[in-house]
Every structure is written in structure tokens, then in C-alpha cells.
Amino acid sequence: MPPDLSETLSQSIRAWSGVECPNEAAKLGLNDFPGLLKEFEALRGTMVFEDEPSSFEAALLAEKEPAK
Numbered sequence: 713m714p715p716d717l718s719e720t721l722s723q724s725i726r727a728w729s730g731v732e733c734p735n736e737a738a739k740l741g742l743n744d745f746p747g748l749l750k751e752f753e754a755l756r757g758t759m760v761f762e763d764e765p766s767s768f769e770a771a772l773l774a775e776k777e778p779a780k
Contacts, residue, residue, distance in 0.1 A: 718742045 721742045722733055733739045 717746070721745060 718739065722739070725731055725733075733742075
């Protein structure tokens with residue numbers, strides 16, 4: 713990622729949340745954003761409403777661990 717994009721992301725995070733990058737690892741983590749955005753963009757249009765849980769409760773039940 714170009715350094716200017718990393719700095720732009722840092723400034724945006726600072727402006728929206730008031731949070732500074734706490735360390736070098738956090739700054740390096742910003743390098744993942746362009747790839748993540750491309751992956752999300754590739755998913756656009758692949759899910760339909762029926763693929764999503766109809767309610768929060770349905771989502772909880774779908775992920776419930778089996779009783780022991």
C-alpha cells in the first residue's frame with residue numbers, strides 16, 4: 713500500500729474515533745485494508761436475502777453448540 717494511503721487511513725481513524733495507532737503492528741495492519749476491500753467487493757451481489765438469517769434469534773440458534 714502506498715505510504716500516503718496508510719497515512720490517510722490513520723488520519724481518518726483519528727478524525728472519526730480519536731484513536732491513534734498504538735504501535736508499529738497497528739500501522740502495518742493498515743496494509744491489509746486494500747486487499748480486504750477487494751475481497752468484499754468480489755462478494756458483492758453473491759448473497760441474496762434468503763442466505764442470511766431472518767432474525768438475530770435464528771442466527772443464534774444456527775450457531776448454537778450441541779448439548780453435551
